[in-house]
Amino acid sequence: MNAPLRVNEALLIADRAFKPFKCVAWAPQDGNGELTLTVIDRTNNNIGRKQIPSSAYTDPAQLECLLQQARAELSEEGYTLQSWSMPQ
Incomplete structure (x- = not known):
């Protein structure tokens, strides 16, 4: 996958990267293009957060590098994630 990503594509990829947990994303209203990803466990507890500038999620x-870093951080904290790789 070499073409620039649209925000919706990046959100779908991020959601799949953190299974079996839920990934919620939002963009601040200040219009800087940054996305905030929050990973939530089955009891609705926030277990991780990552801010991604538009230059990275496009x-x-x-994006793959940032998602892998976030996955590694969660693994280090004892959370077990499903295997994942960046779509081609």
């Missing part, structure tokens, strides 16, 4: 390679 670039598949940068």
